[in-house]
Each structure stands twice: as structure tokens, then as C-alpha cells.
Amino acid sequence: MQRYTKPAMLLHWLTAILIIAAFFLGLTMTEIHGITPTKLKYYSWHKWLGVTVLLVACVRVLWRKANTPPPPPAGMPEWQVKAADGVHYLLYFLIFAVPVSGYLYSCAAGVPVVYLGLVQLPSLIAPNPELKPVLKSVHYVLTMTMAGVVVLHALAALKHHFIDRDDVLKRMLP
Template sequence: MRYSTPAIVLHWLVALLIFVGFPLGVYMVDLPLSPDKLKLYSYHKWIGITVFLLVAVRVSWRLMHTPPSLPAGIAVWQRRASQIVHGLLYALILAIPLSGWLMSSAKGFQTVWFGVLPLPDLLEKNRELGDLLASVHKVLNFTLLGLVILHVGAALKHHFIERQPFLQRMGWGRKERT
């Protein structure tokens, strides 16, 4: 069974934004202060807020629509691992933008979505807390990277080695016949 079209579109939009936002974040941190660095920070924040909103929509969709069940041949431990990894992915994809927003607030830099919509600061300015949140943001991001590698690796293993139609479930290749 395939996921629904809205679930597939939301999955790949979020994945694309993460694949752009993560390396942008790694790249921009060590740049010297300049107007270009500030522009990259703005782009990074725009991506993060957009991911947060899209994941909120995706979680709402998922709560109202049962995802397709895993193929029958999947071991019980793999089913449980899949549930845990997916839960952690959702939690991190919500927590990471929130931690970035909190960090920006604590450091005294307001987040302005797409340069048009100023978002409220979530915390008072506090440099020490901002530095702590920067560390939290970084750890969460690299944890997400590890889980994404695990997630993609598992999907590829099941698809190519075990010959189960995992990639078709998320919109790649021919549709399964039901």
C-alpha cells in the first residue's frame, strides 16, 4: 500500500527543506559576520519555520489518516524499531525549528518569516541561554542526521535487498497493484 498523496507530498517537501537547511546551517555558522551571513541566517530561519509548519500539518494529517501497514514479512523488532525511529523523526523535526526560534529569541534576533511576518520572541534576551540553546540546536540536528541515515538505509535495504516495495510506498516508482 502507498501513503496518501498529501502524506507523500508533505514527506518530500519536508525532506527537501531539511536537505537544504541542514548543510546551510553547517556552512553559515563559521562564516565571518557580513551582510551575506545575515542573509543566510534569514534563509535558514525561513526554512526552519516552514518545516515546523509543514510538519504540524503532516502530524495533523497522520492523526486523521491511518498510514499503510508494513508488509507482512517485516519482523516484529523491525516494526517496533520503525515506530520508534518515526516517532523520533517527528519529534526532532518539530523540536529543531523550535530550538532555533528559542535560540534566536534568547540571542536577541527576532525571526521574520520570509522577511515579511515578524514572529514573536519566545524568550527574553539572555546570552547564556542563547549559547546553551545553540548547543542544543546543534545536537538535535546531528541526531536528526543520524536518524535520517538510518531511515533511508532501512528503506533502501528493504527495497533493494529484501525486494519489498518500500520506495513505492512513498511515491517512487510504479504503483503497487492492489
């Protein structure tokens, strides 16, 4: 069985954990009514997670370009190979698009992003009350799309493991 490299596994699972944490933190913080210290703290943490996802994604893409992933298992139908490739490309797009859209939403709202409470990131656009709700909607739609694609990705991995009984999932497990 050909496996992914240890760094590829680390980057995959780190990305997954960060995205899941940011997703559930986002759901939690938006359910808090009004502006409270807890809500503001959660928003900061959510932004930190988003910036971290973006940074890890950059490293992940560089690693992937330099290290060829293992080929699909022998005998895997061509449509499944193409579907897996499509899902991976979509996931990579969303791993970048979701944090960027959230960052632009913060900029349009006039709320600075201070990474880890230490480094204020530059505002890429000026505060814009007209653009703010558009970017909020874009961030939400991209996030929910990512959630659906992540679930599909996980279900496909489980299908390969329990139904097809091939090594697709095992190749990414440490």
C-alpha cells in the same frame, strides 16, 4: 501494494527537502567568518526554512492523524516494525524540536525572526546571554541527531528496496 496518500507523500518529501536544505545552509552559514551580508542573508533563509518545516510538520501530523498509513509488509519481522515505529516517533519529535530550539536560540540571542522578511514572529523569551550558548548547543545536538536518524531512515528504506525487495520504499514514491 498499499501506498501512502498523495498528500502524505507530498508532505514527506517536502519535509525532507526543507530539512536537507536547512541542514546544509546551516553548515554553510556557520563556516563564514565574521558578520557579512551573505552570512546574515543565509541566517534569515535558514530561519525561514526552520519555520516552514515547523508549519509543514503541523500539517503533516494533522494529516497523519486523519489518514492511517499503510500497514507494514506481510512477513516483516516484529523487531523491524518496532524499530521503524521508534525511528518515526524520533523523527517526528526532532522535526518539531530542531526548529523550536533554533527559534528559542534566536530569541535568547535577541535576534528577531522575521518570516520571509514580512512577518516578525513574537519572541517567546527575553534576550538572555546565559541561555544563548545553552540553546545553541541544544540546537546543534538535536540537528546532528536528526541528521543521523535521517541517514538511518534512508538507509533502512534502501535496504528494504534493494536487499529485502519489498514495497516499503515504493509506497512512499510518487
